[in-house]
Amino acid sequence: MGTLLRETDRHAERIMVMVKNGTHEPGNDAIMRSWSRCVNEYRLHPDRPRTPSVIDRAALESRCERKADVIDCARYEMTTLYQQLADADLAVLLTDTDGVIIHMVSSPAFSAEVAPLGLRTGGLWSEAEAGTNGMGTCIAAAAPVAIRREDHFFTQFSNLTCSAVPVYDPSGEIAAVLDVSSRSKQMQQHLLVLLGMTARMIENRLIDQRFRNAHPLHFHSRPEFVYTLHEGKLAVDDEGHILAANRSALFQLGLQSMDEIRSRRIEDLFQTSLEDMLQRSMSSSFHPVVTYRANAALRFFAVARRPASSATANVHPISATAAAALVNPTPLPERRSPHRPAALRAVSPSRATFKDQRLLAHLETARRVIARQTPVLLWGETGSGKEVFARATHDASPHADGAFVAVNCASLPETLIESELFGYRAGAFTGAQRSGRRGKILQADGGTLFLDEIADMPLELQARLLRVLDERQVTPLGTEDTQPVDFQLISGSHQNLPALVREGRFREDLYYRLAGIELELPALRERSDKRELIHDMLKAESGGDSRLSADAERLLMDYPWPGNIRQLRHVLRSASALADGQAITREHLPALILHPAPMSAHAHVPAQVAMSCDTPAGAEEDAPQPVKLNPIQANERQVLLQMLEQHRWNVSNVAKALDVSRNTLYRKLHKLHIEVSHPE
Numbered sequence: 001m002g003t004l005l006r007e008t009d010r011h012a013e014r015i016m017v018m019v020k021n022g023t024h025e026p027g028n029d030a031i032m033r034s035w036s037r038c039v040n041e042y043r044l045h046p047d048r049p050r051t052p053s054v055i056d057r058a059a060l061e062s063r064c065e066r067k068a069d070v071i072d073c074a075r076y077e078m079t080t081l082y083q084q085l086a087d088a089d090l091a092v093l094l095t096d097t098d099g100v101i102i103h104m105v106s107s108p109a110f111s112a113e114v115a116p117l118g119l120r121t122g123g124l125w126s127e128a129e130a131g132t133n134g135m136g137t138c139i140a141a142a143a144p145v146a147i148r149r150e151d152h153f154f155t156q157f158s159n160l161t162c163s164a165v166p167v168y169d170p171s172g173e174i175a176a177v178l179d180v181s182s183r184s185k186q187m188q189q190h191l192l193v194l195l196g197m198t199a200r201m202i203e204n205r206l207i208d209q210r211f212r213n214a215h216p217l218h219f220h221s222r223p224e225f226v227y228t229l230h231e232g233k234l235a236v237d238d239e240g241h242i243l244a245a246n247r248s249a250l251f252q253l254g255l256q257s258m259d260e261i262r263s264r265r266i267e268d269l270f271q272t273s274l275e276d277m278l279q280r281s282m283s284s285s286f287h288p289v290v291t292y293r294a295n296a297a298l299r300f301f302a303v304a305r306r307p308a309s310s311a312t313a314n315v316h317p318i319s320a321t322a323a324a325a326l327v328n329p330t331p332l333p334e335r336r337s338p339h340r341p342a343a344l345r346a347v348s349p350s351r352a353t354f355k356d357q358r359l360l361a362h363l364e365t366a367r368r369v370i371a372r373q374t375p376v377l378l379w380g381e382t383g384s385g386k387e388v389f390a391r392a393t394h395d396a397s398p399h400a401d402g403a404f405v406a407v408n409c410a411s412l413p414e415t416l417i418e419s420e421l422f423g424y425r426a427g428a429f430t431g432a433q434r435s436g437r438r439g440k441i442l443q444a445d446g447g448t449l450f451l452d453e454i455a456d457m458p459l460e461l462q463a464r465l466l467r468v469l470d471e472r473q474v475t476p477l478g479t480e481d482t483q484p485v486d487f488q489l490i491s492g493s494h495q496n497l498p499a500l501v502r503e504g505r506f507r508e509d510l511y512y513r514l515a516g517i518e519l520e521l522p523a524l525r526e527r528s529d530k531r532e533l534i535h536d537m538l539k540a541e542s543g544g545d546s547r548l549s550a551d552a553e554r555l556l557m558d559y560p561w562p563g564n565i566r567q568l569r570h571v572l573r574s575a576s577a578l579a580d581g582q583a584i585t586r587e588h589l590p591a592l593i594l595h596p597a598p599m600s601a602h603a604h605v606p607a608q609v610a611m612s613c614d615t616p617a618g619a620e621e622d623a624p625q626p627v628k629l630n631p632i633q634a635n636e637r638q639v640l641l642q643m644l645e646q647h648r649w650n651v652s653n654v655a656k657a658l659d660v661s662r663n664t665l666y667r668k669l670h671k672l673h674i675e676v677s678h679p680e
């Protein structure tokens with residue numbers, strides 16, 4: 001207690017002396033000005049802390065209502081930021097312009113810990129109330145601020161480090177403040193940059209949301225920045241008058257504020273008209289077209305679109321590809337609607353079925369995150385569609401025009417993974433192709449690299465991959481030449497990577513590098529679009545001339561599908577061949593579907609079970625100890641055992657049925673502790 005008092009006294013004295021003498025510590029101007037406001041304007045005293053103020057529920061509700069569209073636009077971006085920061089001891093906060101917290105994203109434990117300080121929705125953090133602090137000082141200074149522990153005016157907050165940035169509305173006024181408050185002792189340098197990026201995303205969404213009836217015009221002086229966070233964005237009415245602009249638009253056009261642009265026409269800014277831009281954008285499939293600044297030789301690349309609110313906005317052949325999704329970003333409220341967002345209809349590659357709401361939300365997340373150059377890690381059972389999902393994400397990304405290169409780390413012998421990924425020069429090793437080989441990473445330059453079953457990447461290659469991701473350059477085997485490379489990264493795994501990290505089998509730093517965001521894909525049995533998927537796939541497999549009897553459909557709907565969509569495809573393929581144009585009935589379905597074994601509920605599968613075929617009676621004492629498998633592996637193991645039984649333990653036939661190589665299957669069997677007596 002005594003120590004605490006002494007600390008408070010010392011802190012108070014330091015502030016009062018510095019304010020009185022007008023002392024400036026280098027780089028501390030914003031803090032000094034805030035302390036001075038606290039003492040001279042708000043008449044606060046650092047050794048007389050106040051009880052945190054929290055407004056009542058009704059008042060909070062009415063404030064939230066007034067800022068409903070800002071909260072809607074911020075909610076998703078705040079969650080993404082929280083996931084990116086990957087720290088349980090922090091909160092991402094949004095306040096209104098009076099400093100009242102109107103939205104908060106944090107872990108339950110951290111929320112409970114900081115609630116007594118007033119760090120909760122309804123908490124009032126204006127400077128006048130809480131002294132120098134991230135949110136209040138950002139509002140007072142109308143600028144980004146970072147307030148480290150003892151920079152706070154009151155010692156009760158000196159365990160917190162806060163960074164905050166203003167969020168502007170389309171009229172150029174501050175609409176809210178976005179803040180990250182944590183227990184961290186270190187100020188994370190990149191935090192203000194990340195916060196600034198998030199604020200821009202929110203601002204762009206606000207323009208989309210408030211000007212749904214206007215034509216969006218995207219532009220940048222470099223074509224690759226159109227449709228990114230850095231683009232200039234204008235909302236234009238039918239007559240070509242500018243209604244709103246984002247900060248980047250003002251900056252690129254050399255303007256200071258919205259007042260200089262509001263109600264001016266497109267022709268006043270560029271050497272084009274709205275009609276001309278719309279025409280040219282349509283005929284270029286919404287790829288950026290060249291235009292020039294009015295009265296200047298400055299070149300821009302721009303795209304104009306019909307208003308998002310018009311039902312057939314921007315209909316064009318390109319809508320079959322996911323690039324259309326990018327030109328039509330979906331505001332949050334649409335995403336929450338029970339109907340499928342238009343943008344995501346376009347995300348699906350032509351034959352994939354994506355009607356499950358969770359999957360759609362994930363696609364939308366992946367699409368937005370990858371556009372920010374953030375790696376995506378997909379987690380899902382085998383055959384659940386990770387690669388199909390990754391391709392859909394690529395098709396909807398800014399790199400859609402580049403290649404989509406998939407590498408399955410589990411299907412390659414360990415010795416080949418390195419050359420396959422990094423490439424090699426001619427004659428780099430025995431057996432190398434004479435001409436050398438361009439590795440998959442370089443093939444993905446300008447596009448997307450999908451590393452499936454990343455958990456199977458050997459440890460030493462994990463280090464090399466990490467270096468490529470950090471340095472963005474590759475050195476093919478047998479050379480010293482480094483080549484720059486630019487790709488989006490998606491990885492997939494059915495294994496629990498954090499568990500592998502704990503066991504020392506997967507590098508922790510690589511895991512964090514890959515998991516910019518982690519998305520869990522639902523298993524087929526959990527998907528709400530299971531029925532549609534079954535029918536769509538049957539149509540594709542039978543060329544449209546098979547149908548299901550009600551009984552067969554019920555069996556397929558009830559089956560737990562441990563092998564997921566891949567297993568479904570094989571069942572439908574063989575059933576439609578057997579039915580030969582007739583309706584598929586239960587007779588055409590494998591015994592496995594008619595008498596499904598219960599899904600294993602435990603993560604523990606005794607290895608002995610797997611070896612029951614080979615273990616002589618009475619050998620139990622020598623049997624290996626039970627092996628720990630996670631639930632997904634346990635289910636996988638069960639389905640493989642059933643398939644092996646069905647195919648009389650013929651590994652080649654099982655590999656054929658699963659559409660994988662025998663090598664892959666052997667490695668999988670080995671991993672799942674299934675021993676086969678006669679490896680072929």
Ligand SMILES: Nc1ncnc2c1ncn2[C@@H]1O[C@H](COP(=O)(O)OP(=O)(O)OP(=O)(O)O)[C@@H](O)[C@H]1O
Pocket residue numbers: 351352353354380381382383384385386387388389452453492494533537565566569
């Ligand atoms: N949404 C979908 N619509 C139609 N078919 C799909 C869909 N998702 C996956 N499939 C099909 O299911 C099979 C398995 O898909 P995919 O290879 O993407 O799964 P995966 O999770 O990557 O598998 P693995 O765990 O073996 O890497 C493929 O034949 C694919 O075409």
